[in-house]
Amino acid sequence: MKNSACLLAATISLSGALLMQTPAPHAAAPITVNDAVVQERHLPRKLSDFGFFQNGRAQIPAANVMPYRLNIPLYSDGAEKLRFVYLPDALNASAAGEGLLALPVGAALIKTFAFGEGEDRRLIETRVLLHRADGWVALPYIWSDEQTDARLAIAGARIDMVTPRGEGISYRVPNKNQCKECHGLDGVVIPIGPKARNLSGEWLKKLTGLGKLDAVPQGHSHFPLWKDRATADLTASARGYLDVNCAHCHRPGATASNSGLDLRWEQDDLHALGINKRPVAAGRGSGGHTFDIVPGDPDGSIMTFRMRSNEAGVAMPELGKTTIDQDGADIVARWIEGMQ
Numbered sequence: 001m002k003n004s005a006c007l008l009a010a011t012i013s014l015s016g017a018l019l020m021q022t023p024a025p026h027a028a029a030p031i032t033v034n035d036a037v038v039q040e041r042h043l044p045r046k047l048s049d050f051g052f053f054q055n056g057r058a059q060i061p062a063a064n065v066m067p068y069r070l071n072i073p074l075y076s077d078g079a080e081k082l083r084f085v086y087l088p089d090a091l092n093a094s095a096a097g098e099g100l101l102a103l104p105v106g107a108a109l110i111k112t113f114a115f116g117e118g119e120d121r122r123l124i125e126t127r128v129l130l131h132r133a134d135g136w137v138a139l140p141y142i143w144s145d146e147q148t149d150a151r152l153a154i155a156g157a158r159i160d161m162v163t164p165r166g167e168g169i170s171y172r173v174p175n176k177n178q179c180k181e182c183h184g185l186d187g188v189v190i191p192i193g194p195k196a197r198n199l200s201g202e203w204l205k206k207l208t209g210l211g212k213l214d215a216v217p218q219g220h221s222h223f224p225l226w227k228d229r230a231t232a233d234l235t236a237s238a239r240g241y242l243d244v245n246c247a248h249c250h251r252p253g254a255t256a257s258n259s260g261l262d263l264r265w266e267q268d269d270l271h272a273l274g275i276n277k278r279p280v281a282a283g284r285g286s287g288g289h290t291f292d293i294v295p296g297d298p299d300g301s302i303m304t305f306r307m308r309s310n311e312a313g314v315a316m317p318e319l320g321k322t323t324i325d326q327d328g329a330d331i332v333a334r335w336i337e338g339m340q
Contacts, residue, residue, distance in 0.1 A: 030054065031062045035088055038108055039132050047126055047141040047150040052086060052110050057123070057147045059112060064088060066207070070198050071223040072240045075325040076113060077171060078164040079124070084110040085194065087212050095204075095217040098197040098266070100190070107131045109191055115161055124159060125173045126150050129183070129191055136189040140173050169322040185253050192248040197265065198223045198240070223265075229331055238335030239265055241328050245317060261292060274303055275339070285314050295339035304333050 033051045037044050044050060054060045061067060065086045073081060086108040087093060094102040103109075109129040114121050123143040130137045141150035142157055156175030162168050183189045196204065196217040207213040223240035224232035243265040249256035250263040260280050262272040271277050274292030279285075279302060287305040298304045306316040307329040315324075 033062055033064060033086055033088070033108075035106060038086070038130055039106055041132070041134075043137075043139060043152060043154070045152050047128075050108070050128070052084065052108070052128075056149060059123070065110070066210075066212070068194065068199060068203055070193060070244070071200070072198060072226045072237075072244045074193070074244055075321055075328055077167075077169060077321050077323050079113040079115055080121070082112040082114065083193070086110065092212045092214055093207070094214045095196060097217060098221070099195050100192075101194050101196065101199075101213070103131055103191070103194075105131050105133055109194065111193075115164070123147055123150070124161070124171065125153070127174075129189075136183070136191065138183055138189055139176065142173055163323060165323070167323050171322065172319075174319065183248070185248075185251075193244075197221060198244065229327070234331070234335055234338060238331050241331055245325075245328060249317070274301075287314070293336055293339075296337060298333035298336040301336055304329060304336060307332060 031051050031054050034049065037049050037051070048056060051062055052065050054062050059082045061084050065084050067082065067084050069083060085093075085103070087103070088106045091104045091106055093104070093107070096102050108131065110126060111128075112126040113124045115124060116122050125143065126141045128139050128141065130139070140153050140156065142153045142159075143150040153173055154176050157173040159171045159173065160168070161171050183192055199222075201216075201222060204213060204216050208216050221236075223244075224236050226237075226241075229237045242263040246261075247263040247265070248254060250259060250261040251257065252262060258280060260272070260277065261274050262269070263274075267273060275295060277292045278290060279292060285306060286302050287309075289300055289302045289305060291300075292302045294300045303316075306314055308324060309315045310322075310324050
């Protein structure tokens with residue numbers, strides 16, 4: 001995957017080239033984000049109402065909408081994800097150590113899910129997180145068959161499609177309330193993706209140089225790139241994967257806090273991580289196993305049993321995917337196998 005700074009430059013270049021090549025009787029004014037739509041209380045019916053993209057179909061962002069990538073992404077049935085952060089003029093983000101960047105009121109996070117490549121790529125949905133005066137609001141938008149715009153889907157949807165691995169699935173677009181199940185913490189909606197430790201160091205420097213971040217976070221570790229997991233530090237890869245894919249629910253104050261598991265990167269209590277920990281409620285989700293993690297025995301661990309299952313009520317994570325993430329399950333199993 002390209003460095004985010006390079007991607008930013010390429011995207012801006014492509015945006016300019018596209019505008020120059022588009023024939024029109026009059027020069028079209030560049031699209032700018034509508035700050036009032038971002039911050040007002042109503043729910044825009046169309047994604048284009050925000051003005052986040054110069055060209056939505058090509059995912060070319062408007063001014064102050066900056067693409068970024070995560071070192072370890074959240075698994076979503078193999079979907080490609082195009083991520084952007086919007087920071088209005090005169091406003092910037094603040095670094096908070098290794099954790100989430102503090103984004104000001106008026107900011108937005110935009111994430112588009114797509115399947116396919118090149119001309120065959122189809123945009124499926126775009127999820128937006130809007131930072132309004134009364135907190136964050138999460139909204140899902142579904143792209144039209146014509147790929148011209150995306151419409152608000154408060155009730156969510158099911159879309160039949162084939163994954164990159166050739167698996168036929170009923171892809172689930174979450175409804176507005178389901179967004180809260182992953183993004184909820186202590187009763188409020190928060191972002192979960194852009195943590196400093198899961199972002200490119202070069203991108204953070206670029207953001208600081210543009211005056212959009214107050215300082216580059218110092219003295220913290222970065223998650224290894226997921227594409228390099230075969231050669232990267234095993235513990236860092238597995239712990240990073242669990243932080244990204246599981247810890248938004250399995251942490252204090254979140255929807256699965258009653259499990260007693262805390263899978264955040266910063267957690268160093270082995271019992272809280274599940275090692276030799278009995279489940280709070282035994283049942284078919286345990287697969288007949290006794291402990292969440294049995295050191296040296298991934299096949300005897302509840303965690304890997306549930307990650308490898310596709311059965312409703314057993315499979316983990318419960319939301320956000322229909323298929324088994326074999327790569328994620330394998331890296332966690334290798335981590336457990338190497339424990340003494």
